């Protein structure tokens with residue numbers, strides 16, 4: 037075990053991100069996940085003789101936005117190359133990618149780890165554009181593999197990090213941060229299950245204090261962030277065990293097998309020169325104007341990290357709240373629209389972090405999709421503030437708003453009226469419920485008066501039951517306190 041402790045892992049990541057464009061990277065086919073197989077293909081993406089690629093400007097814009105958001109230098113000139121290899125789902129026999137002269141280099145992502153003050157900096161080596169391949173389908177027909185080429189030519193960016201990770205936790209935090217940023221940028225839907233975001237990792241180990249890198253393995257086939265974390269854990273301990281037993285790590289590609297919870301070798305890795313990259317003769321070098329890059333920089337939205345800091349400074353929210361609320365752009369927007377109405381950041385935050393997040397989870401909807409809109413929530417908070425309903429009833433009103441799809445500013449008071457949910461603060465009515473509750477439980481009254489003060493909660497509950505939840509709890513507490521004194 038002593039040997040284990042002296043070893044450290046060195047991890048680098050490659051992330052493929054599908055850009056959310058209408059059309060493919062070099063032709064006018066529409067990108068459409070889930071369409072019937074081979075219905076979005078044309079001579080260009082099928083690589084038929086004589087077909088010529090034309091670069092999609094929208095894809096370039098999204099790739100530049102991505103590069104700028106991660107602090108990369110976007111190069112005025114980059115080159116598309118052919119990466120030659122044979123694969124059944126690659127009809128052209130090559131993939132168009134950027135190799136020697138990528139779109140962007142030299143970025144940096146600050147990664148926050150829980151409980152650590154200073155963010156861990158992960159350097160981005162390069163971001164380049166490339167086209168996706170098609171898909172081989174192994175499980176549709178018995179003893180046959182089918183090919184769907186709809187995905188062929190879909191625009192991707194590949195984001196390559198330096199080997200700056202030492203632990204699977206750092207990797208996870210980085211992936212979360214990258215995904216958040218991509219969502220804020222609206223460049224990708226980042227759906228891992230549909231393959232819009234794919235993560236490959238390379239892993240090696242070395243004795244702590246050594247700067248030289250060990251032989252690395254490459255991990256593939258991890259279709260969720262938690263699988264990435266698990267696969268890395270498994271692979272790091274496999275390498276440490278191997279070396280401790282006197283063995284050597286072999287350079288190979290490993291596939292994560294989710295069911296087995298283990299990694300297995302795929303094929304020995306081809307050297308990159310096997311691909312025989314050369315500049316694509318059908319595509320001129322991509323030349324970008326300084327003005328266009330500047331425009332795109334100008335158009336970047338506020339990014340998650342900046343927004344988180346602003347939520348703390350502008351609204352005085354605790355760090356924790358700011359982190360949760362800015363995790364998704366639509367949730368952060370929802371919060372700001374609510375506060376605009378309520379002018380009460382902390383109360384609005386409590387509603388979002390509790391009932392609204394609960395509702396989103398229950399209904400499997402984003403904040404943007406939720407039928408209860410910020411103005412509706414704000415009116416509901418207003419009803420609680422002005423003691424028309426108590427918090428408990430307000431939760432019921434919220435449920436009804438969601439169920440009935442009435443989520444606007446008028447909905448809460450309309451629902452309170454229709455369902456007769458308004459809070460009862462009438463002193464005479466409350467007094468009679470209190471008296472009734474006390475009369476029904478003489479034994480508990482005696483115990484309370486004998487010193488069991490915690491029975492206050494029991495009596496509160498009895499009174500609320502009699503009011504069917506509508507009694508003003510503040511008033512009940514006051515009246516109850518006096519009645520119990522006797």
Ligand SMILES: [Zn+2]
Nearest residue numbers: 063065078081
């Ligand atoms: Zn096409």
